[in-house]
Amino acid sequence: MPTRGAVQVPKTLRGTVVTHRRRCGKPNCRCADGELLHERVVLRYSEAGKTRFLTLPEDLIEPVRRATGRYRRERTRLEQEANAGLSALVASLAPTRHLTSGCAHMAWPHRDHLIWPRRRGL
Ligand SMILES: [Zn+2]
Numbered sequence: 001m002p003t004r005g006a007v008q009v010p011k012t013l014r015g016t017v018v019t020h021r022r023r024c025g026k027p028n029c030r031c032a033d034g035e036l037l038h039e040r041v042v043l044r045y046s047e048a049g050k051t052r053f054l055t056l057p058e059d060l061i062e063p064v065r066r067a068t069g070r071y072r073r074e075r076t077r078l079e080q081e082a083n084a085g086l087s088a089l090v091a092s093l094a095p096t097r098h099l100t101s102g103c104a105h106m107a108w109p110h111r112d113h114l115i116w117p118r119r120r121g122l
Contacts, residue, residue: 007057007060009063009064009067010067011067011070012067012068012074013043013064013067013068013070014045014068014071015043015045016044016045016068017041017042017044017056017061017064017065018041018044019039019041019042020040020041020042020053021037021039022037023037023038040055041055041056041058042054043056043064043068
């Protein structure tokens with residue numbers, strides 16, 4: 001087996017760690033009866049629309065699993081932050097209706113309303 005240097009697992013990784021179980025096809029192998037299948041743990045990821053697998057050495061399975069989990073949590077957090085940002089921008093640029101004048105205009109002063117609306121929802 002070729003020696004590989006210490007592999008640095010990146011902090012975040014896209015993909016999912018999954019276990020593949022299969023028969024190798026050799027008739028006398030322990031896997032032939034379908035009970036003791038060969039297992040290999042892979043990082044499943046997509047690249048250019050194709051699903052790819054990267055076989056993980058034993059000592060990298062847990063670090064890689066943690067890095068993919070970190071990515072999923074960060075992605076969820078970033079999505080929530082971006083959605084909250086979008087909602088805030090939509091709310092602040094939405095037309096504000098003045099009950100007194102019946103005038104709907106954007107939330108900045110125009111020539112008929114030279115002061116900012118003090119309260120929201122008016
Ligand atoms: Zn086998």
